[in-house]
Amino acid sequence: MKGKALIGVCVVLAASSMASAAYYNSLAHNLVGENLEDTVFDPETGLLSINDSTTGLTHNTDPAIAVPQGGVGVQGYATVSLSTTLVGFDTPAHPGKAVFAGGNFSLSFLFDPEGDGSYESYSIGGPIEGLVVECQPVNSSLTKFYGEGLWQAVTKSLPADWLDGGGYSSINTLTIDVGSDFTAGFDWTTGFAGQSLYSLFPNDEAVPEPGTLLLLAGGALFLRRRRVA
Numbered sequence: 747m748k749g750k751a752l753i754g755v756c757v758v759l760a761a762s763s764m765a766s767a768a769y770y771n772s773l774a775h776n777l778v779g780e781n782l783e784d785t786v787f788d789p790e791t792g793l794l795s796i797n798d799s800t801t802g803l804t805h806n807t808d809p810a811i812a813v814p815q816g817g818v819g820v821q822g823y824a825t826v827s828l829s830t831t832l833v834g835f836d837t838p839a840h841p842g843k844a845v846f847a848g849g850n851f852s853l854s855f856l857f858d859p860e861g862d863g864s865y866e867s868y869s870i871g872g873p874i875e876g877l878v879v880e881c882q883p884v885n886s887s888l889t890k891f892y893g894e895g896l897w898q899a900v901t902k903s904l905p906a907d908w909l910d911g912g913g914y915s916s917i918n919t920l921t922i923d924v925g926s927d928f929t930a931g932f933d934w935t936t937g938f939a940g941q942s943l944y945s946l947f948p949n950d951e952a953v954p955e956p957g958t959l960l961l962l963a964g965g966a967l968f969l970r971r972r973r974v975a
Contacts, residue, residue, distance in 0.1 A: 768807045768906035769948075773870070775826060775853065776802035776943040778923060783939035785922050792832030794846055794879070796942055799825040803855055807906045824855035830874045830895075835934040842881030842932045849874045851897050851917065853946075857905050870908065870946070872900035877917070878953055886927040891940075893920035894952040908948045916952030920944040 777784045777798045784798035803824035805811055830849035835842075852871030858864060877895030884890055896914045908915070924940035 768809055768811055769909050770805070770807050770904065770906050771947075772806040773853070773946040774804040774806065774919075774943070775824060775945075776800070776804075777826070778802075778941045778943055783941065785942045786939045787934075787937050789935050789937045794828075794830050794832065794877075796826055796828040798942075799823045802943075803853075805857075805906070811905055824853060827852045828874070830877050832934060842928075842934075844879050844934045846877040846879065846895070847875070852901070866905075868905055869901050869903050870899055872898040872915075874917075875914065876953065877920075879920070879922075881928060881932040883927070883929045883932070886929060887925060889924045889926055889928045889932070889938075891920075891922040891924065891938075893922070893944075894918045895920075896950055896952055899948070910948040910950075914950035916947040916949055918945050918947055918952045 777796070777800050785794075785796045787794045801823060828849070828851045830846040833845045833847045835844035850871065851874055852869065854867065854869040854871075856865040857868055858866070875896040875898065877893055879891050879893035882890050882892060895917050897917060898913075899908055899910050899915045902908045902910075920942065921944070922938075922940045922942045924938045926938055928936075
């Protein structure tokens, strides 16, 4: 009986420990307003890159990670680096939509999980599988680019668990603000520089894997979204 009781106690403690572990629903990073032109597209090389250090990182975890003043987020700077290369863009129907592939994403930051001033260094990142970006001009002084894609979180040193199941993670709600007039049209033979914000999710729901996403035929690009049964 004593042996069975001890086993029962161990099971309860293990379940309690698992239930109390915090896990990420998402990470959001806002680079707008911190520095100028953190995001650059070079049409000569086809390279799209994001590089910046900011304070605009927000953690969405369950349960919430406590920091001073009861907020949720990061204390100290967060540094992001993203690079990926243009594969092709859709013509003539949607010349502003393009697919990128390859490259790498990394995010590192300082975080105070206990709220006692003891900052620790954390990071997440890995190779980019595919990224779809589309140009949507707003007016003569503002153009917005929207993107989403898949990457693999090879590095996952975080203050809460990143439950991606060992598969793909998503970069979603990527928004690039560019102070240029593309109302007459944009076809990715033109470069630009702007400011970004984006969110990371520990799942593969942003876009399908590149084998399904990159359907290039006759110079046209087609995007087939995942269908969930």
